Amino acid sequence: GGVDISLAIKVGVQYSLWGGSVINLGTKKHKEKYFDKIDNLEYPGCFAMTELHHGSNVQALQTTATFDPVTDEFIIDTPNDGAIKWWIGNAALHGKFATVFARLILPLQGKGGEPADMGIHAFIVPIRDLETHAVLPGIEINDCGHKIGLNGVDNGALRFRSVRIPRDNLLNRFGDVARDGKYTSSLPTINRRFAATLGELVGGRVGLAYSSVGVLKVAVTIAVRYALLRQQFGPPKEPEISVLDYQSHQHKLMPMLASAYAFHFARAYLVDMYSEMKKTNDEDVTADVHVLSSGLKSYITSYTAKSISICRESCGGHGYAAVNRFGGLRNDHDIFQTFEGDNTVLLQQVAGDLLKQYQQKFKGGTLSVTWNYLRDSMGTYLSQPNPVTARWEGEDHLRDPKFQLDAFRYRTSRLLHSVAARLQKHMKTLGGFGAWNRCLNHLLTLAESHIESVILARFIEAVKRYSFCAVT
Template sequence: IKFGVQFGLWGMSVYFLGTEKHHKKYLKDIGSLKLPGCFAMTETGHGSNVKGLETTATYNHETKTILIHTPSRDAGKEYIGNAALHGQKATVFAKLIIDDTDYGVNAFVVPLRNEKGELQKGVTIEDCGPKMGLNGVDNGRIWFDQVEIPVDDMLDRFASIDEEGKFQSPITSDNRRFFTMLGTLVGGRIGIPRSGLSALKSGLSIAIQYGDGRRQFGPENGKEVPILNYRTHQRRLMPLLAQSYALHFALQYLTNRFLNRTEEEMQEIEALAAGLKAYTTWKVTAGLQECREACGGKGYLSENRIDRLKNDTDIYTTFEGDNTVLMQLVAKSRLSEFKKEFADINLFGALSYIANQAKTSISEKNPVTIRSTDEDHLLDFDFLFGAFKYRETDILTSAAKRIKKHIDNEMDSFDAFNQTQYHMLNVGFAYIERVVLEQFVSAIETMTDGPAKQSMTRLCQLYGLHTIEVNKGWYLEHDYMEGVKTKAIRKLINKLCFEVRKDALVLVDAFDIPDTCLAAPIATKS
């Protein structure tokens, strides 16, 4: 995580938000670790609401400098990585004030310490103290008391102050400029779920190898049986194994899109990154708990590492964006696609239009889809994708209609959105689940026929059917399936878990995690 703070947050903020003068001045020393730094956005009083940040950056016409100031205790920068011990400079997000006019949140390079590690004048820092995990990261709180910086240390890719002390920006819309600035930092929302998934892969490797070797009970007068042969154990770990592969392909798809991005698709990539960050890290948190329990008392021992994997990744659901807030951003993006003109992501102004356009394009439910229990039908990718897409479209349409109904009843747009927040989360979940399945299927289609493709196909089928089972209440409520079909799905999941179990050791071995990194006595081969 300290690596990520130094290069992914501090370095990339200078690279993406700054211009050539900043690149020449800072990037070489950042890359060589000569200049350790921080990314100072979050405040005690404001985390998710970045627009509400209270730290000020006031331009002084006489000296042509900017004064960075913390106006209150709650305006202090909070939970800033590298701040408590090592950071010498920070990218500080603050409201730019020129002649008493607020020009919104912008980014500035601000000194924290000199090369000897001594705090700069006007800077106060304290350690956040012990945490659940990641205690190797020196998180700190920062307060500024009229810290003066040159105007050239405003990161000015999207906004600047000219020679006459006037605000300039190539992006006239405040909203669009703000979201464009934040959009350049989306890389962190790709790195965090990838890191979390790596932790889940480690947890699964430990739990599955332990389950294969641990023997308990058995037939009378027979040998004891590996606990991984029991259906209950397969049911708790095999769907997680399928899920980890599904998320792997989805995150690889997201990474490739980000690396080859165009400006036109950035809004879609930002929404996808937000959704996959939230979805993945939630699954990681729940999955590692399952791995811990599947290892019994051995899983509780620190020497077997699951505790550290759990504790170090628990914060992943919060930093780089609170998951619940991120899923609402995904829903806003999905609703905004009804009308592409809303480029500033101003949902509220589009509500009436959205609801009018949100007519379901779903065809009449097919009796075969509702009742069929045929195994070939249930395993067919077309059936799985159709079920996921139906749910996604129906939930999206329903959410738009709910908002429109509140607006028609003269409810304030803010309250209308608040009343619909729970449905908005489901919009995000349904979208991401469909994308994950879609990318798993796409990856399989690129494989040559053989045992590996057969194994991946079973995993994909297990991921799809297990996700439907998790959401079976929705499918039953909406008459997309009858009980006889959900029962058949349950039985088929049991069968798939049994089949995947045969390949389980090979599948976790394919994660290619060396024993020296796994470092769990209950799982290592030597």
């Protein structure tokens, strides 16, 4: 990714999205049939979730997969233009298969003999001939066209016209259809199955947060090196000084340099949690990873996108030359704020989970979190004193990492208490959705404050750990 972000995204689609969906949403039969050939690129594929009219709201996807009990097949259909699968990486040129997310429809199994909609499920759909690479019958593929960046990724649009696939092509880890058309699942509701399905796909967010830190490191390194070498003005009749010696330039670059370090340790923590989730399959750890990956992906990618522009400005006219990479980095990274979840939507998920834990705590229940990440945070938020009134304001205290972390957590505590009170007040007149919308900016600030507290805690921990190692 540090060399070519487009290549990194194509690899991510192949192994994390297409391959990951088969491994994580399928069962033994799918792994045995597809794993090796996905791994060696004999089966290049894509991940067909997003539709023209639905991106973040996955539960409202319109593509259908209707079971035909006569032929023991699913029929994949695009019912209207808004349901065309859109922005599908690897689809326009290279993909031979697609994991298609569609509404599972079972005929005659609803009320009054109506079709039953079992919610969103994932299906393996061949889209090109394995030998000739010709597009298969019933499938229409178009290129999404030239983009702002990432033009090394072949984003395509997919339309399905009564495309038949075997019943075995349903990725059936969380829900299955028998030969007689009977539906079974270990999870009792559509919402539980949907949550479990999306929970297995958080690896993409982990990868984006990780990659975004790498992009920030590249941009900041270029800008800092330039600032050290470029000389401009200085005292009369004396040599010009480095641009980095100017206070204004330090205020631009040094916070970004420090943030690159802080984000590095936060992403390492996220990867450790993700690894633990994959080893244990613990539901509580999965929920924790979902929240943290949503928050870090959103916060880091937004910060990096802004920082690339500041780095470009910091290099003056030379920063505008394509050879110095800022344009390419900015354009290729910009979409990181949107795919694998729009950043504003992801921050709302973080705020929603904080409020859920807050509510459970006040009901006297135990926190349903096994990781220290949220359990300790919530305990701190509910009891955090005001660190400014509790301490002297001398330099030693202001530079004390414990004071700084207390201050961050106190801010989050105040935001959490106040937004909970506001929501409760507005729900009486506006209802749940209206109250949420009325308090939306407050909720986003809460989520960002929480993530900043987490990043700072991990940074302080890492500094202590490495300082101890250096001493010993």
